[in-house]
Amino acid sequence: MSKLDTYLQTFKQYATPNLDILLYQYDGGKSDYTIHISSIVHGNEVGSLPTVISVIEDLEQGNIEFGGKIHITLGNPEASRLNRRFIHADLNRLFLTTQPSEHQHTHEGQRAHALMPWLNQCDIILDLHQTMLPSATPFYIFPRTTLSIAIAEAIGGSKSYIDATPSEETPTYQCADEYVWRQGKPALTLELGEMGFHSPAEQASSQAVLNLIHTMEKLRLQKVLTHSQEMLHTIQQWSTGSLSNYHTVHRQPYLDSNWTLRPGLINFQLIQAGEQLHATGTPELLSPCDGRLLFPKYPRRDSDGQVIETLPKEIYRIIQEA
Numbered sequence: 001m002s003k004l005d006t007y008l009q010t011f012k013q014y015a016t017p018n019l020d021i022l023l024y025q026y027d028g029g030k031s032d033y034t035i036h037i038s039s040i041v042h043g044n045e046v047g048s049l050p051t052v053i054s055v056i057e058d059l060e061q062g063n064i065e066f067g068g069k070i071h072i073t074l075g076n077p078e079a080s081r082l083n084r085r086f087i088h089a090d091l092n093r094l095f096l097t098t099q100p101s102e103h104q105h106t107h108e109g110q111r112a113h114a115l116m117p118w119l120n121q122c123d124i125i126l127d128l129h130q131t132m133l134p135s136a137t138p139f140y141i142f143p144r145t146t147l148s149i150a151i152a153e154a155i156g157g158s159k160s161y162i163d164a165t166p167s168e169e170t171p172t173y174q175c176a177d178e179y180v181w182r183q184g185k186p187a188l189t190l191e192l193g194e195m196g197f198h199s200p201a202e203q204a205s206s207q208a209v210l211n212l213i214h215t216m217e218k219l220r221l222q223k224v225l226t227h228s229q230e231m232l233h234t235i236q237q238w239s240t241g242s243l244s245n246y247h248t249v250h251r252q253p254y255l256d257s258n259w260t261l262r263p264g265l266i267n268f269q270l271i272q273a274g275e276q277l278h279a280t281g282t283p284e285l286l287s288p289c290d291g292r293l294l295f296p297k298y299p300r301r302d303s304d305g306q307v308i309e310t311l312p313k314e315i316y317r318i319i320q321e322a
Contacts, residue, residue, distance in 0.1 A: 007049040014056050020114040022074040026059045030067030033225045036122035037072040041092045043079025047192050047201030048128035066217045093173035124186040127176050130195040135267035138204040142189045143181040150235045157208030161243040250318040257307045265296040291318040
């Protein structure tokens with residue numbers, strides 16, 4: 001049995017039976033406050049699985065104390081078994097009250113529909129993801145609220161945060177964190193570095209998840225868990241950390257399929273204005289400004305260099321510290 005299969009089988013042993021999703025439920029019996037931990041919404045981002053299994057086992061054995069409720073979901077294990085990001089459509093774009101008709105009956109469309117009622121029940125979500133390419137650091141990326149920032153600073157897992165606050169317009173696609181954020185609740189996404197099993201991903205996710213549970217238990221004991229302003233004030237008093245805040249200053253649309261990034265670019269890599277980003281012998285791509293690179297794309301190509309998959313909307317982004 002593979003490492004992945006072992007983790008999935010172990011999770012299934014603890015999961016609530018007879019559901020359309022893989023869900024683990026813990027109830028500390030002293031509060032209805034619910035923490036939601038989300039893993040493998042993208043099937044090939046499996047690096048948080050060791051953490052969620054370890055946390056479940058510790059909860060079952062009484063090694064972790066929390067008086068509230070904890071829900072842990074595995075978003076797309078079917079795609080994980082295929083080592084794919086998704087099967088039909090990107091699950092982390094489909095958390096919509098009204099889904100596009102072309103996705104309503106897809107595997108991911110139905111999975112989003114099954115997950116959303118559980119997201120409605122949570123009071124906070126920590127969504128664990130990974131990037132397609134290596135990253136110089138783990139990083140938070142989620143819709144900005146003062147409380148969410150304070151929680152991320154308190155629980156660790158990364159020292160960097162990227163503002164991903166959406167517009168006020170009705171969304172045409174929506175991630176899990178945005179779906180929860182639009183309900184007025186803290187919603188954090190932590191990118192653990194390159195997809196796959198590796199120690200840095202396990203360390204970052206373990207620190208964030210365990211500290212989140214411990215922080216919420218301390219707030220429960222302080223009797224401020226359901227009062228957001230009192231929560232914020234208390235967390236800010238406790239917090240000794242700080243996050244470097246970044247915002248997106250440039251998104252480069254993927255306008256030409258012949259555009260090819262030079263080999264070896266990674267997330268959070270420092271780049272300078274005018275720096276060559278294109279591979280030798282391909283159309284010119286120069287950085288328009290100083291900053292750090294985010295989500296560089298290398299779509300699959302055939303032997304003639306032609307892209308053989310749907311072209312991404314962006315070939316890269318640039319972020320700067322606010």
